[in-house]
Amino acid sequence: MNLIDFLHPARIYTGETLRTGAMGGTESSVVHLAEALAQRGHDVRVFNRVAEPRHVFGVEYLPMDAAGAQTRGDIGISVAAPKAFSTASFRVPILWLHNPLKGFRQLRQGSVLSMLKSRPHIVLLGEYHARHVPRWLPSSGRSIIHHGIAGAFHREQSAAVAPQPRAIFTSQPYRGLDWLLGLWPEVRARVSDARFDVFAPKAHQANANAAKAAPDGVLFRGSIARDALVRELENARIQFIPGHRDETYCLAAAEAIASGVPVVTLGAGSLSERVRDGETGFVVKGRDEFVARSAALLSDDALWARMHRACLADSAIATWDARAIEWEALFERLSTRRS
Structure with missing residues (x-):
């Protein structure tokens, strides 16, 4: 079992949001992956802008303000927010990007310094995505893991x-x-x-x-x-x-x-x-x-x-459980590398 913390400071949602209302693709992907990992036996928490702790469909949702004191230091997945690593330290930091990332914007926002310190492994969604994230951004490596489909x-x-x-x-x-x-x-x-x-x-x-x-x-x-x-x-x-x-x-x-x-x-x-x-x-x-x-x-x-x-019959369209297995393989590879 891994202790996995997601950091998504810009949004408010839980698994209930997915089931009762409309939801953007980034938020729904976090919920689906978090729940798939929880169902596979991992201890998963999501820090976002919820007002108070909630336990929903096997995943604990916590206020982002508590992340600095309550993250567990094992595996941390920052969702499109490099600066989130400034307030929490992880043995395996992962930056999960969902959109193109412009290098000059990261410089202006001060994200590069945080990346220099944490050296996160960057997870991208495909070849097109990989071409639109500057290679010079500090990291410990890159992987491509496609989204799953519910x-x-x-x-x-x-x-x-x-x-x-x-x-x-x-x-x-x-x-x-x-x-x-x-x-x-x-x-x-x-x-x-x-x-x-x-x-x-x-x-x-x-x-x-x-x-x-x-x-x-x-x-x-x-x-x-x-x-x-x-x-x-x-x-x-x-x-x-x-x-x-x-x-x-x-x-x-x-x-x-x-x-x-x-x-x-x-x-x-x-x-x-x-x-x-x-x-x-x-x-x-x-x-x-x-x-x-x-x-x-x-x-x-x-x-x-x-x-x-x-x-x-399109085999490239996989479930979130199948994608969770790919994420588990990444966790194991990164954990072995840093031990």
Whole structure:
């Protein structure tokens, strides 16, 4: 058993948040990994901005203000916050990054000094992510461990018939939503009964979406809990995700693929790593091809069925328990190295 402390100073959440409300990808990933490690016998605590200690689904959540006095000094995982190591010392410090990291910003914020002192091992989400984290940042090494996908998203049986022509968008609105709304009328001109449902990870994003003008066939559905999102994906035909330079993994795309929903994307950011072109979706080169491929998937049942089955068979989309095993191997390797 390992004593594992997560440090995530910028957010407030517990495992209950995951089950009762909408949640961002970083927060949900921390909860899923923490719970997966706890289920595998580790003693796991998460320090964030909760007001008081809570024990939820096998994980203890504690106020970040208490981290300096209450961390155990064994394995510490700082979530995208290098300076968190300034207040706590660990035998195995790990910096788990979720976004691109700009070196000049870390210098300005004083994070590099903390990294020089702690020399954390950096965990990244993929090759694209690795290329966008400066090599000169102080560390004891780097590893790539992909995100897991919650078991509820992993559809076990393929659909007997293709769903209605309904596209879905579940990513951050700033990652291409306005561009999609602009081309949607062209898609609908080719598939007249097509519908486009737009969701947002957070409530304020949903409110901003609702204030937009909705083209014909577009419904702004707000922000929903993850169990409701599972049901929405079960009945979706395709997922639209253009991609963005900040997209270092894209849980929205991986969740769709695990659910058997092909993705149409421009491949920006990490999307070309998530989607296998021509198999689990299409990685297109521009607006015209995006419209054409989307219309094809919305109207061609045989094409959709082939991609649907390929999505369900994609071995790169793993559960959080499988990812926890990879993290355990990292803990063992780093612990051996530092002993």
